[in-house]
Amino acid sequence: MKQSLALYVHWPFCVTKCPYCDFNSHVRATVDDSAWRDALLAELAYEAALLPGHRLTSIFFGGGTPSLMPPATVAAIIEAATSHWPSDPDLEITLEANPSSVEAGRFAGFAAAGVNRLSLGLQSLDDAALKLLGRPHDVAQGxxxxxxxxxxxARVSFDLIYDRPGMTLEAWDAELARALAFDTSHISLYQLTIEPGTRFAALHARGQLVLPEPELSADLFALTRARAAAAGLLAYEVSNLARxxxxxxxxxxxxxxxEYIGIGPGAHGRRLGRASERAKKPEAWRTGVEAHGHGLLTDTPLTAQERATEALVMGLRLAAGIDRSHFQARTGMALADALDARKVAGLVAAGLLEDDLPGIRLTPAGQPLVDAVLREVAR
Structure with a gap:
């Protein structure tokens, strides 16, 4: 059977830059939509030439704000991708969207283009919180x-950010109950983190932005899991819940x-045992595509140890954890050789990790501590 392949398409433009965001996003007064469509299609063709014999299983339009893309550009990319590779009959095609009325008006066009899953950046159901987060919409628009x-x-997901400054258990309980009542099949619930280089990082460093204490953060995490599970949404990954x-x-x-490829400014890929990264600045990326057919900044082979470390970092986020046989097939290294056995035993004894014949996984107690556990177990 042909190896599965995912395609990520990065649209780097936003209306405004959110103060918590460290994604590769840029504000531009104008965008040449036709030139951008041609550049993305050219880079897609470059990657397709490297990867014959694969099967396309998903396409994801991320950003930035991909709901600012013309639906015709989305349609052209989908058509090109499905002509380059055979695709699953139930090919998942997701587009991230922001809830402004202008972008919402494009939803019918995106559906007609072939998008069958929308991920909506609501971020909060509280107008004061949306203002704090720098979002350009209010709750009514969302x-x-x-x-x-x-x-x-048919499939809709939305994002919310919790663990915000000043948040209480009671306030989050009410907001979460309202969110769960919308009865979507998938929700992404993220604890607010301070990312280096963001405006929030500067405010936090000056003491002007104070996050909840760790004990309250843990209680908010536990409340989130319990309320979502009661509504039929199970946490299959640390921050993602679904029916x-x-x-x-x-x-x-x-x-x-x-295996996945990424096209567009700053997009990353992992294919053929190599790590690829595109130039981040939109203008530099387009110059590269026009000159070489791609905007690659780096495209380097990964050692077995590097692949193993990356697979650990990604796989332990899943509730199902890491399967031993799959891990070795994907990385070329046995799972046991990628772990610090003494530290794994200590985490098992502490009730944070399960280690058995099928593989390893975080316990419910270990899931909110995923980053700390990873620092311990990886060699």
């Missing part, structure tokens, strides 16, 4: 966009260390 999305797409069968297949390809 809910209107969600209503349109649920009418246009059975509604998991994001594209992201699972990442977390199980499958």
């Amino acid at each position: 809910l209107a966009a969600l209503d349109v999305a649920q009418k246009q797409f 059975p069968g509604a998991e994001a297949r594209h992201n699972i390809q990442y977390w199980t260390y499958g």
Whole structure:
């Protein structure tokens, strides 16, 4: 059977830059849509020439704000991708969207282009929190966009950010209950983190942005899991919850260390045992594509140890954990050789990790501590 392949398409432009965001996003007064479509298609063709004999399982339009893309550009990329590779009959095609009324008006066009899953960046159901987060929409716009999305797409997910400054258990409980009542099949619930180089990082360093204490953060995490599970949404990954069968297949390809390519500024890929990264600045990326047919900044082979470390970092985020046989097939290294056995035993004894014949996985107690566990177990 042909090896599965996921395609990520990066659209780097946003209306505004959110103060917590460290993604490769840029604000531009104008965008030459035709030139951008041609450049993305050229880079897609470059990658397709490297990867014959694969099977396309998912396409993900991320950003930035890909709902600012013309639907015709989305349609052209989908058509090109499915002509380059045979695809699954139930090919998952996701597009990230922001809830402004202008972008919501494009949803019908995206559905007609072939998008069958929309991921909506609501981020909060509280207007004061949206203002703090620098979002260009309010709650009313967000809910209107969600209503349109649920009418246009069979599969809808939305994001919320919690563990915000000043948040209480009672406030998050009420906000989460409202979110779960919308009855989507997938929700991504992220604890706010301070990322280097963001405006929030500068405010945090000056003491002008204070996050909840660790004890409250742990309580918020536990509340999130309990309320979502009661509503039928299970945490299949640390921050992602879904009804059975509604998991994001594209992201699972990442977390199980499958093959994927990324096109567009700053996009990363893992294919043929190599790590690829595109130039981040949109203008530099386009110059590269025009000159060489691609905007690659680096394209380097990965050692077995590097592949193993990456597979650990990705795989332990999944509730199912890491399967031993799959790990060795993907990395060329036995799982036991990639782990610090003494530290694994200590984490098992502490009730944070399970280690058995099928593989390893975090326990419910270990899941909120995933980053700390990874620092311990990886060689």
